[in-house]
Amino acid sequence: xxxxxxxxxxxxxxxxxxxxxxxxxxxxxxxxxxxxxxxxxxxxxxxxxxxxxxxxxxxxxxxxxxxxxxxxxxxxxxxxxxxxxxxxxxxxxxxxxxxxxxxxxxxxxxxxxxxxxxxxxxxxxxxxxxxxxxxxxxxxxxxxxxxxxxxxxxxxxxxxxxxxxxxxxxxxxxxxxxxxxxxxxxxxxxxxxxxxxxxxxx
Amino acid sequence: xxxxxxxxxxxxxxxxxxxxxxxxxxxxxxxxxxxxxxxxxxxxxxxxxxxxxxxxxxxxxxxxxxxxxxxxxxxxxxxxxxxxxxxxxxxxxxxxxxxxxxxxxxxxxxxxxxxxxxxxxxxxxxxxxxxxxxxxxxxxxxxxxxxxxx
Numbered sequence: 001x002x003x004x005x006x007x008x009x010x011x012x013x014x015x016x017x018x019x020x021x022x023x024x025x026x027x028x029x030x031x032x033x034x035x036x037x038x039x040x041x042x043x044x045x046x047x048x049x050x051x052x053x054x055x056x057x058x059x060x061x062x063x064x065x066x067x068x069x070x071x072x073x074x075x076x077x078x079x080x081x082x083x084x085x086x087x088x089x090x091x092x093x094x095x096x097x098x099x100x101x102x103x104x105x106x107x108x109x110x111x112x113x114x115x116x117x118x119x120x121x122x123x124x125x126x127x128x129x130x131x132x133x134x135x136x137x138x139x140x141x142x143x144x145x146x147x148x149x150x151x152x153x154x155x156x157x158x159x160x161x162x163x164x165x166x167x168x169x170x171x172x173x174x175x176x177x178x179x180x181x182x183x184x185x186x187x188x189x190x191x192x193x194x195x196x197x198x199x200x201x202x
Numbered sequence: 203x204x205x206x207x208x209x210x211x212x213x214x215x216x217x218x219x220x221x222x223x224x225x226x227x228x229x230x231x232x233x234x235x236x237x238x239x240x241x242x243x244x245x246x247x248x249x250x251x252x253x254x255x256x257x258x259x260x261x262x263x264x265x266x267x268x269x270x271x272x273x274x275x276x277x278x279x280x281x282x283x284x285x286x287x288x289x290x291x292x293x294x295x296x297x298x299x300x301x302x303x304x305x306x307x308x309x310x311x312x313x314x315x316x317x318x319x320x321x322x323x324x325x326x327x328x329x330x331x332x333x334x335x336x337x338x339x340x341x342x343x344x345x346x347x348x349x350x351x352x
Binding site for chain 2: 026030033034037038041042045046051054055058059060062063066067132135136137139140143154157158159163164176179180182183186189190193
C-alpha cells in the first residue's frame with residue numbers, strides 16, 4: 001500500500017483494517033462494521049429478543065468500538081472484542097429494564113432449589129436426524145422461551161465461552177446462581193428440543 | 203453432598219470448571235454410576251449442539267443505511283465529547299482566576315475580622331492619684347464605657 005493509493009479495503013485482513021481505523025480511517029472502520037455487523041446484531045437479538053432494541057444496541061456497540069479502538073490490543077479477534085461490547089450493552093439494558101419490573105415467581109423458584117426437583121430429562125443427541133437449519137431455528141426459539149436471566153447465562157457460557165466466575169461478575173450474581181441457572185436453562189433447552197423430535201416422529 | 207450439589211458438580215465437570223482434586227473424585231464416582239454418566243453425556247451433547255447451531259441473524263437494513271446511522275451516532279458522540287471538553291476547559295479557565303481571587307478575599311476577610319476583634323473592641327485605661335485609683339473600660343463593640351474609681 002504505497003503512497004496515496006487507497007488500499008482495497010475489502011481485501012484487507014481485520015488486523016490491517018483495525019490498524020488503519022486506529023489512525024482515524026473511517027472507511028476502514030466501515031469495512032469492519034460491514035464484515036461483523038450481522039454477528040453483533042445477532043448477539044443482541046439473542047439477548048434482547050427485540051429487533052428495534054437489537055438494532056439500537058448493535059449500532060451503539062459500533063460507536064463504542066470506534067471510541068475505544070485504541071484500547072483494542074489484539075488479545076482476541078476484533079469480532080470477539082466487538083461482541084463483548086454489545087454483550088455489555090445488552091447486560092446494561094437488561095439491568096435498567098429489570099429495575100422497572102419484578103422477577104417472576106417461576107424464575108425465583110428455579111433459583112431456590114429448582115435443580116433438585118427438575119432432575120435430568122436431557123438426553124444425548126437431542127437433535128439427531130434433524131436438518132441443521134431446523135436445529136438452529138429451534139434453538140433460537142427455545143432460547144426465546146427461556147427467561148431473560150436463564151438466556152443470559154446460556155449466551156455468556158455457550159456462545160461467549162465465559163467461565164462461571166466471569167459470568168457471575170458480569171451479571172452480578174453468585175457462582176452458585178450461575179450454575180443453577182445454567183442447569184435449569186439447559187434442561188429446558190433439552191426438553192424443548194426433545195419436543196421437536198417427538199413432533200417429527202409423529 | 204445432596205442431589206442438587208451433585209448435579210451441579212456433574213455440570214461443572216462437563217464445563218471443565220472443577221478443581222483437579224474434585225474432578226478426580228467425580229470421575230471415580232462416575233465409573234460406578236450409570237445415571238450420572240447419562241447426565242454427563244446428555245449435557246455434553248446438548249452443549250455441542252447449541253454451540254454448533256448458534257442462532258444467526260442478518261441486519262434488516264442495507265449496508266449503506268446501517269452505516270449512515272452508525273456514522274451519524276459517531277459524529278453526535280464526538281460533538282458531545284467536544285462540547286464536554288470545551289465546557290471543562292472553560293471551567294478550568296474560571297478556576298484559574300477564581301481560586302487565587304477567593305484566596306485573596308479570604309485573607310482580607312480574616313485580617314479585617316482580626317482587626318475588629320483586637321482593635322477597638324476593648325480599651326482599658328488606668329490612672330493613679332494621691333488618694334484614689336481610677337480605671338476606665340470601654341468596648342466599642344458593645345457600646346459601653348465603665349469608669350471605676352477606688
